[in-house]
Amino acid sequence: VSRTFQHQHLRYNPLRDSWVLVSAHRMKRPWAGQVEKPAEEHVPRYDPCNPLCPGNTRANGEVNPHYDSTFVFENDFPALQPDAPDPGPHQHPLFQSKAARGVCKVMCFHPWSDVTLPLMKKEEVVKVIDKWAELVEELGATYPWVQIFENKGAMMGCSNPHPHCQVWASNFLPNEPALSDRCQRAYYQKHGEPLLLEYAKQEAEKKERVVVESSDWLAVVPYWATWPYQTLLLPRRHVLRISDLTKDEREDLADIMKRLLTKYDNLFEVSFPYSMGWHGAPTGPYLEGDNSHWQLHAHYYPPLLRSALVKKFMVGYEMLALEQRDLTPEQVISTTWLCEIRLLDLSDMRFDVRSYF
């Protein structure tokens, strides 16, 4: 790793047009701060009181089917609903508001509450990917943005241990995708090729930040990563939206997601918390436009810093100045992730091991 990375320096994030402060040796500082409580030890395969489980009753009184694969339902406590009044013109430029409309879906990955994506069979993960693609197509016909996101682990505010994600469609382009759209378009207009397609090519050649790779996909700790173990999952082909993925690309994606998430779980030998989400070309009215500047990609933002119980806080300096990280992405790769799957002590495996080996 080049010498410049031994000292603090700034790195540019081209997807957000922002800078990150990298201070390579702050991990040594003593930590007397918050220590998270260990994740709930054992999640039962079925909990008669869990409204996400097959056959159970949800908050709105609806009874879930005895689903055996993915299951999608309207969020009973939606942040966005299809009809909402338009607030009308603003009286003053500093007090602007707009109508917000949309749909919030919850998507269960599997009928069992004690599995997570890396522990599901590959063909079961393919079904999750197919359902993601289906929802983007269905909701994307009407809405300009369909946000697939998964909050995994109580540390990430996940309110339910059952494996699931959420899909929120909105009648507006949210801040992060709008910023990413501007940045990708500016790069494309200047360089004539999609930013993230060139980035993947560069990273595949440099091999300094690669976590896992396959014929169709590449997962790296991005050069500009903020969260210690943040990763960016990229197709190697130019793909605008998840619904454009071929059958082979979806199979390969299921495989690389399992490999990436298994590495995460092995890092601190805990079911690794994270928030993740997909960004692809906008939909709705944007379907008619030229979105060649876009490249589909997934962000994984895990909170953990030094152990299963010590997380990175994006507070103080990060909120008021800029994002700062303690160890460099290259250190993350060289110190931990080159370990392949550690043969876990199968006796304490609470999961069905069939999908591991």
Ligand SMILES: O=C1CCN([C@@H]2O[C@H](COP(=O)(O)O)[C@@H](O)[C@H]2O)C(=O)N1
């Ligand atoms: O009966 C229920 C329970 C939970 N939910 C919804 O499930 C979602 C769980 O997702 P999170 O754990 O990511 O919060 C949450 O948004 C919550 O509103 C229902 O819609 N109905």
